[in-house]
Amino acid sequence: MEERPITDWLPLTKKEVEKCGWDELDVILISGDAYVDHPSFGTAVIGRIMESEGLKVGIVAQPNWQDDLRDFKKLGKPKYFFGVTAGCMDSMVNHYTANRRLRSNDSYTPGGEAGFRPDYATTVYSNILKEIFPDVPVLIGGIEASLRRVTHYDYWADKLFPSVLVDSKADVLVYGMGEQPLREIIRGVKSGIPLTELTHINQVAFLQPKEAALPVVDSWETVELSSHEDCLVDKIKYAANFKIVEVESNKWQANRITQQVGDQTLVINPPFKTMDEVEMDRSFDLPYTRLPHPKYRKRGPIPAFEMIKFSVNMHRGCFGGCSFCTISAHQGKFIASRSEKSIMKEVDQITKSPDFKGYISDLGGPSANMYKMRGKDESICARCSSPSCIHPVICSNLDTSHKPLTEIYKKVDAHPGIKKAFVGSGVRYDLLVDDFNKNNSDMNHDEYMEQLITRHVSGRLKVAPEHTSDATLRVMRKPSFKYFRKFKEKYDAISAKHGLKQPLIPYFISSHPGCEEVDMANLAAETKDLGFHLEQVQDFTPTPMTVAEVIYYTGVHPYTLQPIYTAKTKEEKQNQNKYFFWYKAEFKDWIRNRLTKLQRPDLAQRLLGFRNRNQKY
Structure with a gap:
């Protein structure tokens, strides 16, 4: 039988499966996103990995879950299992704002249309599959499954949920970046082992009867969490659970985690060690078309693809450990970097795109400037369980050299097909x-900063100080605001030296745990003093498996179990948000009256100035 050319899209329809000459698929992937065959989209990565391991793979993208369910049946019954993902975002974050208002668009859908995936998509899809194909195993993964793998608080329902394995009825969950466990799973099922018996693989979770013995793996120790039922009645136990999960997620030699859920035991196997350069290249160098499937042409562009189609992701992971962020929880604390050869190969591919005009939109990663940063002595990293390598101070063992990244910038600049390569990802300015x-005696971050500012800023540079209050920043696991001031001084000096006018765009969060109303007023005053008129503000959203989510729900910090204030009511949140817009006439009377009530006329004076008979403010 003639094999399908490997550079085609993976099949989305029965007709496309038949064109491949296949009578049956080995695995069918169900995704909440439209199918974009690009390494920035998880379904494409998983599909291409399976293909590289010799499997016949089909994709059902954004199936209709409301009517006759024909989309779930159209590719038939797979030989090994169904793979289910909500997509590149948690479906609830995708659907709702921080105020729980329904969003009017979806960046992962053609035309940006909303309504093409359900709430709690992983659970909905998996339950439908279990109803239609009760004898076929279901493997769930992606960020929604990953961050809901254990008892978690759901902001939108305002209650605790058990592991997503319980409600979804799925057989196995892969958490984190799935390449390593997935390859092991594929080898197992190809050798004849059912998916449900692959309980010895790292980075998977599953449920088993409460009385059953744990699978024996000699190198694993086991840590037991408080049960789901205990968490429902005791918020402190839930907070203590989170600390264990985060610590084990950040260790090289982690323990297996168990939790009792009703008459079942949730088992979470320890993660794989962070992917090395060879493994990263192997994933990114798969034969992606780098395009959305042709079926979407008449429905309009896919916004998420349009944003990244001429970008290059150079690394994964983040060692910042910010309290509100899920990156380290899903991608890991340790940085996984691609080789320079792999990156330049992708640059070459981009330049050959018919509509490429010579401009790369982003040379980046989760934090743009963490490429190839790692521990100088890996044996120290192996013993470390800290959630952050740079909070409260930078670890003396962390190599923070920017030289490898600076060299890549220069090589991309020198490429004959590139006019400009910008850095669109946020830069970790404290580094x-x-x-x-x-940490670096040669101060090569100065060379990097000069290269960045003079060659790679597209009009403005995004940075994220997040707040100005040191107390709030400590809860956020972010550095003191004084370092942002120092960075701005340096940035302005380099810009002036080269005659550049490229404003800094700082990002801030309102209503974060640890932030009082007066802290927001002070933030407004501090940023006003620095010349900023803030136009966009991110209101804090408690997302599963973050420190800030735990504080929001329990009222205590999971590491100290000490109380921390959090704005929760609509009024509290709106009050904090209004200070950002001190320059708008409709807020000025409210701000002055409010700060007078809070006995902070000094902040009112800084924000609004003195009042006299001839001048209102």
């Missing part, structure tokens, strides 16, 4: 401040 980052 560029001498007083904070003292």
Whole structure:
């Protein structure tokens, strides 16, 4: 039988499966996103990995879950299992704002249309499959499944949910970046082992009867969490659980985690060690078309693809450990970097795209400037369980050299097909401040900063100080605001030296745990003093498996179990948000009256000035 050319899209329809000459698929992937065959889209990565391991793979993208369910049946019954993902975002974050308002668009759908995936998509899809094909195993993964793998608080329902394995009825969950466990799973099922018996593989979770013995793996120790039922009645136990999960997720030699859920035991196997350069290249160098499937042409562009189609993701992971962020929880604390050869190969591919005009939109990663940063002595990293390598100070063992990244910038600049290559990802500015980052005697971050500012800023540079209050920043696991001031001084000096006018765009969060109303007023005053008129503000959203989510729900910090204030009511949140817009006439009377009531006329004066008979403010 003639094999399908490997550079085609993976089949989405029965007709496309037949064109491949296949009578049966080995695995069918169900995704909440439209199918974009690009390494930034998880379904494409998983599908291409399976294909590289010799499997016949089909995709059902954004199936209709409301009517006759024909989409779930159209590719038939797979030989090994169904793979289910909600997509590149948690479906609830995708659907709702921080105020729980329904969003009017979906960036992962053609035309940006909303309504093409359900709430709690992983659970909905998996339950439908279990109803239609009760004898076929279901494997769930992606960020929604990953961050809901254990008892978690759901902000939108305002209650605790058990592991997503319980409600979805799925057989196995892969958490984190799935390449390593997936390859092991594929080898297992190809050798004849049912998916449900692959309980010895790292980075998977599953349920088993409460009385059953745990699978024996000699190198694993086991840590037991408080049961789901205990968490329902005791918020402190839920908070303590989170600390264990985060610590084990950040260790090289982690323990297996168990939790009792009703008459079942949730088992979470320890993660794989972070992917090395060869493994990263192997994933990114798969034969992606780098395009959305042709079926979407008449429905309009897919916004998420349009944003990244001329970008290059150079690494994964983040060692910042910010309290509100899920990146380290899903991608890991340790940085997994691609080789320079693999990156330049992708640059070459981009330049050959018919509609490429010579401009790369982003040379980046979760934090743009963490490429190839790692521990100088890996044996120290192996013993470390800290959630952050740079909070409260930069670890002395962390190599924060920007030289490898600077060299890649220069090589991309020199490419004959590139006019400009911008850095669109957020830059971790504290790594560029001498007083904070003292780990490199050659201060090569100065060279990086000069290269970045003069060659790779597209009109403005995004940075995220997040707040100005040191107390709030400590809860956020972010550095003191004084380092942002120092960074701005350095940025402005380099810009002036080269005659550049490229404003800094700082990002801030309102209503974050640890932030009082007066802290927001002070933030407004501090940023006003620095010349900023803030136009967009991110209101805090408690997302599963973050420190800030635990504080929001329990009222205590999971590491200290000490109380921390959090704005929760609509009024509290709106009050914090209004200070950002001190320059708008409709808020000025409210701000002055409010700060007078809070006994902070000094902040009112800084924000609004003195009042006299001839001048209102």
